[in-house]
Amino acid sequence: MTIKIGKFIWDITYACPLRCTHCYTESGRRPARTLDRDAAMRVVDVILAARAEKVSISGGEPLSIRWAVEAMKRMHDAGVAVTVFTSGWSMPQKTAVALADAVSSVAVSIDGADAAIHDAIRRRDGAFERGIKALEVLYRVKEERKAAGRNCFTLGIDYTLTRSGAHEADLERFVHSVVARFPNLDFIRFGAVIPSGLAAEPEFEATELLSIQELVDLIEVGRRLAARAGGATNITVTDVRYFLPQPGVSAVDLDILHIEPDGSLRAFPIYEAKVGNVLDQPLDVLWPKVKAWRSDPFVAEKMETIRTMADWASTARILDRLYGSDDDRERIARRGPQVEAYA
Numbered sequence: 001m002t003i004k005i006g007k008f009i010w011d012i013t014y015a016c017p018l019r020c021t022h023c024y025t026e027s028g029r030r031p032a033r034t035l036d037r038d039a040a041m042r043v044v045d046v047i048l049a050a051r052a053e054k055v056s057i058s059g060g061e062p063l064s065i066r067w068a069v070e071a072m073k074r075m076h077d078a079g080v081a082v083t084v085f086t087s088g089w090s091m092p093q094k095t096a097v098a099l100a101d102a103v104s105s106v107a108v109s110i111d112g113a114d115a116a117i118h119d120a121i122r123r124r125d126g127a128f129e130r131g132i133k134a135l136e137v138l139y140r141v142k143e144e145r146k147a148a149g150r151n152c153f154t155l156g157i158d159y160t161l162t163r164s165g166a167h168e169a170d171l172e173r174f175v176h177s178v179v180a181r182f183p184n185l186d187f188i189r190f191g192a193v194i195p196s197g198l199a200a201e202p203e204f205e206a207t208e209l210l211s212i213q214e215l216v217d218l219i220e221v222g223r224r225l226a227a228r229a230g231g232a233t234n235i236t237v238t239d240v241r242y243f244l245p246q247p248g249v250s251a252v253d254l255d256i257l258h259i260e261p262d263g264s265l266r267a268f269p270i271y272e273a274k275v276g277n278v279l280d281q282p283l284d285v286l287w288p289k290v291k292a293w294r295s296d297p298f299v300a301e302k303m304e305t306i307r308t309m310a311d312w313a314s315t316a317r318i319l320d321r322l323y324g325s326d327d328d329r330e331r332i333a334r335r336g337p338q339v340e341a342y343a
């Protein structure tokens with residue numbers, strides 16, 4: 001029997017219409033590496049064989065991929081809790097309706113309180129308006145299904161906190177307007193930007209990465225926002241300390257795997273290190289390689305000495321440059337203050 005893995009992150013494409021300053025995957029600025037439908041269904045088989053309980057579908061923009069809903073529905077029908085993360089750039093009614101039978105949760109990513117802040121972070125005019133429109137479509141579908149006594153996804157906003165987007169007055173204004181517009185929205189989740197990909201680069205670290213203390217202070221802000229908003233929406237700020245190495249707790253057995261668009265398997269989420277491809281080798285072969293990478297003395301020492309967000313960013317830069325594929329290292333070497341788009 002295949003090894004059991006509780007949680008998968010699957011970035012199904014690196015195609016994306018946006019160009020976010022903090023993108024963990026540098027999507028939209030690199031080849032998409034999206035699988036064809038048949039190969040994608042083989043990845044679904046791998047995830048199902050591992051008896052996953054939760055799968056996060058991300059990218060890139062996952063809903064730009066034709067087979068995305070089919071893949072998610074197969075996992076959903078098998079009892080897996082599937083969450084899809086989308087920028088909401090495009091949300092036709094038929095996609096929203098199809099998602100109602102294909103996922104447990106839809107998180108629309110909005111990272112700024114208004115168009116000026118959000119579109120600057122996303123580096124694309126119209127991103128805020130389109131994200132809110134997508135929420136409207138999804139919200140309507142959910143309300144109609146509820147009225148008809150049918151199940152539907154949980155729906156909310158995943159808000160990544162960067163320095164530009166984390167001022168309390170802006171957050172309060174944002175929560176107030178969202179709750180007024182979507183009173184039955186299930187959640188607004190504020191989470192720290194993690195130093196991964198472009199968000200680990202020195203320029204981003206110097207300008208947009210919040211410190212751990214600032215992020216801890218934002219937990220209190222979140223409590224105030226939730227108290228003032230009242231109502232049905234669960235408003236939370238994720239405690240970033242949860243993601244930091246805990247004394248005496250090893251990350252080696254952490255029950256989570258991260259699959260890249262072409263099926264490559266990362267040794268650890270957020271870092272570029274790969275141990276193989278789930279389409280070429282069974283997880284029973286790949287999992288020991290994952291554990292070997294995670295317990296490598298150099299990697300373990302780097303991870304265990306993280307105390308600050310700056311330490312974390314530095315570790316990410318070192319590990320990505322050391323263990324990324326040749327393609328990754330070439331791409332990383334091209335990064336600068338301006339990261340140029342592919343065609």
Ligand code: SF4
Binds near residue numbers: 016023026
């Ligand atoms: S953060 Fe998300 S929406 Fe932004 S460029 Fe990356 S994949 Fe696209």
